[in-house]
Amino acid sequence: MTAVTAGTAESTGAPGGSDAAVAAEQAAYEAVFDAAVAADERIEPRDWMPEAYRASLVRQIAQHAHSEIIGMQPEANWITRAPSLRRKAILMAKVQDEAGHGLYLYSAAETLGTSRDELLDKLHSGRQKYSSIFNYPTLTWADVGAIGWLVDGAAITNQVPLCRCSYGPYARAMVRVCKEESFHQRQGYEALLALSRGTEAQHAMAQDAVDRWWWPSLMMFGPPDAESTHTAQAMAWKIKRHSNDELRQRFVDIAVPQAEALGLTLPDPDLRWNEERGHYDFGPIDWTEFWDVLKGNGPCNDQRLSKRRQAHEDGAWVREAAAAYAEKHTGTHGEAQA
Amino acid sequence: MSTPTTHEAAAFAGAALALGDDALVLSQRLGEWAGAAPVLEEEVALANIALDLLGQARVLLSLAGDEDELAFLREERSFRNVQLVEQPNGDFAHTIARQLYFSTYQRLLYGQLAAGDGPFSGLAAKAVKEVAYHQDHAEHWTLRLGDGTAESHDRMQRACDALWRYTGELFQPVDGLDLDHEALESAWLASVTDVLGRATITLPSGPRTGAWAAGAGRQGLHTESFGRMLAEMQHLHRSHPGATW
Numbered sequence: 225m226t227a228v229t230a231g232t233a234e235s236t237g238a239p240g241g242s243d244a245a246v247a248a249e250q251a252a253y254e255a256v257f258d259a260a261v262a263a264d265e266r267i268e269p270r271d272w273m274p275e276a277y278r279a280s281l282v283r284q285i286a287q288h289a290h291s292e293i294i295g296m297q298p299e300a301n302w303i304t305r306a307p308s309l310r311r312k313a314i315l316m317a318k319v320q321d322e323a324g325h326g327l328y329l330y331s332a333a334e335t336l337g338t339s340r341d342e343l344l345d346k347l348h349s350g351r352q353k354y355s356s357i358f359n360y361p362t363l364t365w366a367d368v369g370a371i372g373w374l375v376d377g378a379a380i381t382n383q384v385p386l387c388r389c390s391y392g393p394y395a396r397a398m399v400r401v402c403k404e405e406s407f408h409q410r411q412g413y414e415a416l417l418a419l420s421r422g423t424e425a426q427h428a429m430a431q432d433a434v435d436r437w438w439w440p441s442l443m444m445f446g447p448p449d450a451e452s453t454h455t456a457q458a459m460a461w462k463i464k465r466h467s468n469d470e471l472r473q474r475f476v477d478i479a480v481p482q483a484e485a486l487g488l489t490l491p492d493p494d495l496r497w498n499e500e501r502g503h504y505d506f507g508p509i510d511w512t513e514f515w516d517v518l519k520g521n522g523p524c525n526d527q528r529l530s531k532r533r534q535a536h537e538d539g540a541w542v543r544e545a546a547a548a549y550a551e552k553h554t555g556t557h558g559e560a561q562a
Numbered sequence: 563m564s565t566p567t568t569h570e571a572a573a574f575a576g577a578a579l580a581l582g583d584d585a586l587v588l589s590q591r592l593g594e595w596a597g598a599a600p601v602l603e604e605e606v607a608l609a610n611i612a613l614d615l616l617g618q619a620r621v622l623l624s625l626a627g628d629e630d631e632l633a634f635l636r637e638e639r640s641f642r643n644v645q646l647v648e649q650p651n652g653d654f655a656h657t658i659a660r661q662l663y664f665s666t667y668q669r670l671l672y673g674q675l676a677a678g679d680g681p682f683s684g685l686a687a688k689a690v691k692e693v694a695y696h697q698d699h700a701e702h703w704t705l706r707l708g709d710g711t712a713e714s715h716d717r718m719q720r721a722c723d724a725l726w727r728y729t730g731e732l733f734q735p736v737d738g739l740d741l742d743h744e745a746l747e748s749a750w751l752a753s754v755t756d757v758l759g760r761a762t763i764t765l766p767s768g769p770r771t772g773a774w775a776a777g778a779g780r781q782g783l784h785t786e787s788f789g790r791m792l793a794e795m796q797h798l799h800r801s802h803p804g805a806t807w
Contacts, residue, residue, distance in 0.1 A: 293602065300596035307798045308630050308807040309586075309623075312593070313616050319596050320609035326602055340602075365798055415807075423805050531597065539600025541717070542654045545710025546601075552709065 261462050266392035269335040277461055280454070281391050282336050283352070284463065286343045289329035290354035292322045294347075294528050298362040299371060307365055314411050315368060321404045328397040335393045348533050356514070357444050359522030366419050366426075366433035372412010373486075374434070374441040374479065380405045381475040382445065385465035394463075413482065420487045427487075434483070435491045442506070443514045445472040476504050570738075574681055575626040576642070577738030580780055581671075581682075582622030583643035586633060587788075588664060589615035590795055591651055600654050607699055611661070614692040621685055634799035638789050644779040646728035648788040652721065655707055655714070659721035661700035666753050667732045668693040670746050680740045701757050708761025715762065722758060723766045730770030734780055 253272040260267060267273055296319050303319065306312035330340040346352040357375055362368060383405065386398040419430035446452055446468040458464035466474075476495075483490050494507035517525070592612035599605040623629040646664055651657045672693055675686035707718040733747040758765050778784070799807075 293605075296597045296605070303593040303596050304590060304794050305798050307634075307802070307805075309616065309620050309633055311807050313613060313620070316593060316596070316609055316613050316616065320606055320613065323602055323605035323609065327606070330602070418807055422807075423802060425802060426805055535598040535600070538598070539604075539654065541711070541713050542600035542604075542707070545714030546706045547710075548714075549706040549710045 261390050264388075264390075264462070266395065267390050268392045276457075277463075278336050280458060280461070281394065281463060282333055282338050282343075284454075284458070285329055285333045285336070285394055286338070286346065286352050287354060289326050289333060289343065290347045290352060291358065292326040292329060294354040294358045294532060296322045297528055297531060298358055298360070298524075299368055301362050302365060302368050305365070306368075311415065314415075318372075318408050318411065321408070325401050325404070328400065332393040332397045344536065348529070348536060350520075350529065353518070354528075355444060356517045356522065357440050358528060359517050359525045360436070360440050361523050363436075364429050364433060366416065366429040367437070369412050369415035369419060369430065370433035370437040372408050373416055373482070374412075374437045375444070376405050376409040376412060377479060377482075378441045378444040378475050380409060381471050381478070385471075386463075388462075388465060390462035413486070416488070417486055430486075431488050434488050438490050438492070439509065439513075440517075442472055442476070442509055443511075445469070445475065447511065447514070473503050476506050480504050573738030575738075577682070577736050578622045578625035579632070580642040580736050580739075582619045582626060582632070583641050584647050584664075584668075585615040585622065586619035587641070587643045587791070588647040588660075589613075589619060590791060591647065591649075591660075592657075594651055595657070604654075608657075611696050611699065614696065618685075618689050618692070630799065634796045638784055638792055639782040641782060641784065641788070641792075642780055643784075644728070644731045645785050645788075646725065646732065646779075648779070648784060648791060649725060649728060650787050652724075653717060654703075655717040655721040656724065658700055658703040658707060659718065659725050661696065662704050662722075662757065663725060663729050663732075663754065665693055665696035665700050666750055666757075667729075667746075669697045670749050670753075671741070674741055674746065675739070678740060682739070704757055704761045704763070708758070708763040718761065719763050722763055723768065726766035726768055726770060727772055731779060736780060 254274065257267070257271070257273055257277075260271075267277075299315060299322075300319050303312065303315055306315050330343060333343060334340065343352065347354065357378075362371065380402060383398055383402050387395055387402060389395040389398065416430050416434070419426040421427075446455075449455060449467045449469045452468050455464060455467055459467070480490065480495065480497075492507045494505060496505055497503075498505045516522070520526075589612045592608050592615070595608045595612075596605070599608055619633075620629050623632045626632060646660060649656070649660055669690060672686040672690035675682045676690050677683075704718065707714040709715070729750075732750070733743050735741070735743055755765055772778070
């Protein structure tokens with residue numbers, strides 16, 4: 225979208241213009257924005273956009289970026305213990321990709337006028353969230369495989385439609401993120417397959433991990449449509465393309481045959497194919513657990529956030545040194561940031 | 563098979579093991595940083611360096627035997643890495659000082675090996691490109707920390723001093739590596755002296771080897787923290803004998 229360009233929404237009021245003139249101008253901008261969204265055109269950083277659209281995007285992109293960097297922790301937990309050098313290399317590369325995704329996403333948020341520092345502050349002070357799934361622990365090596373298969377699988381189901389999100393920088397970041405995520409998902413599946421077909425102890429480890437990660441993975445799509453506070457507006461703005469329940473169903477339909485191929489069971493006695501609907505039916509999700517974890521009562525909420533804060537605090541002197549050095553040698557902050 | 567050939571083969575495997583263990587152990591240490599780096603860009607950079615080293619380790623260990631058997635089933639006394647790479651991460655300055663000392667050595671070592679026509683020349687030609695980046699990364703951080711704030715300067719100085727005593731071992735001759743060790747050492751010293759000078763860090767003046775430990779790592783003598791590092795690295799693999807992953 226390029227027809228109407230304004231630095232920020234605040235700059236729309238013409239100095240000294242009457243209230244009526246300002247309102248008319250605002251309405252004109254909105255009409256152009258609405259038409260662009262309706263025509264599936266991309267909104268770009270310099271285009272005018274409603275403040276609520278901007279705020280909603282910042283909230284979503286920040287949450288996504290935070291999830292990438294908090295999500296490094298449960299997997300990094302196994303880098304030093306990976307059971308073969310090949311698996312260690314795969315896991316290290318995956319955790320590195322997540323840091324890279326964090327970088328793209330914080331950059332996408334910066335195009336909306338919000339700095340990485342500001343967003344990290346909000347994460348560290350608990351004012352912004354990350355995906356609740358990372359508040360569950362990785363207790364065995366099989367959890368690394370289960371995260372790849374189920375958690376990354378659910379994330380991809382959520383994220384592929386975001387490649388067509390109405391906001392250009394976010395959509396473009398998601399194209400790359402999704403490519404890498406699908407690679408991770410295949411690696412996770414393959415790691416679980418090796419366990420499932422391995423020794424009895426390895427098979428049991430894989431089954432235990434799937435039993436623990438299945439339900440939290442279904443919760444990753446968010447509350448049921450009827451209770452989702454953000455869905456309707458996000459869909460109208462084409463930030464989001466499908467409802468939580470639609471995406472959850474899509475994920476279940478893909479995962480069930482994959483579990484069969486893995487030789488593992490899913491911990492849901494109500495799971496069965498419904499010929500009439502053309503989908504798998506599944507049992508009720510324990511939303512009490514979901515809200516409880518979201519409120520901070522998950523097994524690792526404190527641990528994840530403390531570790532993140534600690535890393536940030538421990539790194540303060542390094543960032544200060546980089547800034548001081550850049551200032552001395554170039555007169556600017558140059559590459560020193562965050 | 564004649565005796566010299568057998569000796570050459572054993573020396574080749576021994577040299578591959580020494581260089582492979584260096585890369586494996588440093589990669590393992592750098593892997594401990596994941597999720598705890600001072601800034602997101604460094605999460606990417608440290609993981610990248612760790613991955614390069616792990617890649618080198620896998621190639622080298624495979625020349626000496628089965629990579630996983632060698633990595634996971636040897637006892638501490640059978641590892642042939644220098645003690646420098648097993649030193650705990652410490653703060654970011656310690657990690658950078660360790661990187662500076664070791665990557666400068668690796669760049670010169672692989673440079674020499676790549677220029678020769680020995681059995682490691684092909685591998686070294688690829689590795690030298692990777693370690694040139696590692697050295698560049700370490701050099702830039704040494705400058706930023708050394709010439710940054712008063713606190714970063716002190717930390718960097720302490721780190722360079724603390725690790726200095728592990729640098730002499732880098733230049734002990736390794737059977738199977740056709741190297742000019744004196745040239746390697748003088749080039750290393752010149753490079754490190756130059757970087758530390760530009761970083762306003764005083765060149766450490768203490769001994770470059772411990773009292774009884776000259777060449778120790780290459781002979782399987784390690785420091786106390788190494789056993790714990792191995793315990794963590796090996797426990798899962800060892801808990802499932804014969805399993806494939």
